[in-house]
Amino acid sequence: MIKINTDRLVIRDHVEDDLDAMHSLLSDEKAMFYLPDIRTRNLEETKRNLQTAMEEANSDNRTKYFFAILDKDSQEYIGEIGFTKAIDCDYGNVMNLGYFIKENYWGKGIVTQACKAIINYAFHNLHTIKIETGCITDNIGSEKVMKKLGMIKEAEFKNMFYYIKNYTIALNIEC
Numbered sequence: 001m002i003k004i005n006t007d008r009l010v011i012r013d014h015v016e017d018d019l020d021a022m023h024s025l026l027s028d029e030k031a032m033f034y035l036p037d038i039r040t041r042n043l044e045e046t047k048r049n050l051q052t053a054m055e056e057a058n059s060d061n062r063t064k065y066f067f068a069i070l071d072k073d074s075q076e077y078i079g080e081i082g083f084t085k086a087i088d089c090d091y092g093n094v095m096n097l098g099y100f101i102k103e104n105y106w107g108k109g110i111v112t113q114a115c116k117a118i119i120n121y122a123f124h125n126l127h128t129i130k131i132e133t134g135c136i137t138d139n140i141g142s143e144k145v146m147k148k149l150g151m152i153k154e155a156e157f158k159n160m161f162y163y164i165k166n167y168t169i170a171l172n173i174e175c
């Protein structure tokens with residue numbers, strides 16, 4: 001099991017007991033507003049996500065690294081962070097980073113701290129040569145995290161399509 005400690009956080013592979021806390025976050029419309037493709041509609045969907053995360057953690061050919069973020073002192077579940085292997089070539093891996101946490105923890109520097117820890121882990125332990133991520137232009141908090149991490153903006157995509165409920169909405173997405 002991967003387990004990374006920071007000053008305030010524990011970032012670790014998932015366990016079965018994460019289900020309820022994970023479901024309350026993954027099914028939360030506000031927290032998942034910019035991530036409608038990940039939002040779950042019922043406990044079964046969350047269970048499948050958790051199962052995938054745990055299977056990947058035990059895989060010899062791991063491509064997904066989805067971690068729970070916990071408060072180090074209280075051990076309370078805060079949210080999710082991780083990356084997927086987007087490109088695997090002779091030079092190394094390109095990882096795609098993602099994160100979302102419970103609303104009562106927003107604006108406390110948690111995701112910035114968690115990202116720094118897992119980026120450091122990826123570069124030192126997973127033969128990583130590049131970390132990528134992106135967000136919708138409106139997602140000011142997420143873009144701020146990227147800037148605080150020192151990420152470089154490479155492109156701005158126009159008229160990307162996003163699916164919210166049954167509607168298809170064209171939005172700009174930065175990365």
Ligand SMILES: CC(C)(COP(=O)(O)OP(=O)(O)OC[C@H]1O[C@@H](n2cnc3c(N)ncnc32)[C@H](O)[C@@H]1OP(=O)(O)O)[C@@H](O)C(=O)NCCC(=O)NCCS
Nearest residue numbers: 031034099100101106107108109110111112135141142144
């Ligand atoms: C975006 C998100 C990941 C930021 O995490 P965080 O732990 O609050 O981020 P940090 O506190 O490390 O830093 C983010 C900065 O953005 C600000 N911020 C956080 N959430 C914000 C929000 N919803 N709206 C505006 N600003 C926000 C913080 O105050 C902080 O500002 P500062 O640098 O001036 O202090 C978190 O708000 C979240 O989980 N949002 C819902 C899911 C989501 O959008 N995920 C990203 C998809 S690309």
